[in-house]
Amino acid sequence: MTGHLPSAEVFIATSMDAYIARLDGDIDWLTSRPVPDGEDFGYAAFLDGVGAMVMGRESFEKVLTFPDWPYKTPVVVLSRTPGRVVVPEALRDRVRVSGKDPAAVLAELGAEGVTRVYLDGGQTIRSFLAEGLVRRMIVTLIPVLLGQGRPLWGHGARDVDLTLVAARSWDNGFVQVEYRA
Numbered sequence: 001m002t003g004h005l006p007s008a009e010v011f012i013a014t015s016m017d018a019y020i021a022r023l024d025g026d027i028d029w030l031t032s033r034p035v036p037d038g039e040d041f042g043y044a045a046f047l048d049g050v051g052a053m054v055m056g057r058e059s060f061e062k063v064l065t066f067p068d069w070p071y072k073t074p075v076v077v078l079s080r081t082p083g084r085v086v087v088p089e090a091l092r093d094r095v096r097v098s099g100k101d102p103a104a105v106l107a108e109l110g111a112e113g114v115t116r117v118y119l120d121g122g123q124t125i126r127s128f129l130a131e132g133l134v135r136r137m138i139v140t141l142i143p144v145l146l147g148q149g150r151p152l153w154g155h156g157a158r159d160v161d162l163t164l165v166a167a168r169s170w171d172n173g174f175v176q177v178e179y180r181a
């Protein structure tokens, strides 16, 4: 029974061969690409609709290298060794680190009144998929093959049936698919 849990949702970009980052974590192939003026591919609207974010420790460390912290919602950073993850002082009112399993993290956020949760990070997304906890996925395909990198998919032997909600494309070659799970 997961009906009472918040809806866990993915909004992520991958290479055509389904990597979310190079092996060293680099996402230059994504961030340096030309995009149509003013186009954000639905990201701001998606962010507006979520009440919290759950991200993996690796993604957290990547976001810490950005010039500004991009999120307004509370963020839960997952780690199997939460005590080792350092949260900068300025973020301590918004970011907490947890070693709980996916269902427990969602239940905790649900008890705080959160109804929709943004999941980020490949390992993190796979660990929620493995437990059948992902409800919505918006994946934007970037027109590049990386050949190797950090994967998005591969949660293990569990079918996750998907219902297509929308498919969109842009002149720069981005293709976005939205599914309900």
Ligand SMILES: NC(=O)c1ccc[n+]([C@@H]2O[C@H](COP(=O)([O-])OP(=O)(O)OC[C@H]3O[C@@H](n4cnc5c(N)ncnc54)[C@H](OP(=O)(O)O)[C@@H]3O)[C@@H](O)[C@H]2O)c1
Binding pocket: 011, 012, 013, 014, 019, 020, 021, 024, 025, 026, 027, 030, 055, 056, 057, 058, 059, 060, 062, 078, 079, 080, 081, 098, 099, 100, 101, 102, 120, 121, 122, 123, 124, 125, 127, 150, 151
């Ligand atoms: N293309 C995109 O749109 C996009 C989006 C997000 C991120 N990225 C990139 O993807 C890379 C990060 O993704 P990733 O797949 O390598 O890792 P990730 O999911 O961000 O982080 C992995 C770490 O999270 C912790 N973790 C994950 N699931 C957990 C669970 N169920 N319970 C406890 N801890 C858990 C573990 O931390 P410990 O090792 O501390 O135990 C694990 O090593 C970065 O380079 C980032 O820039 C790209």
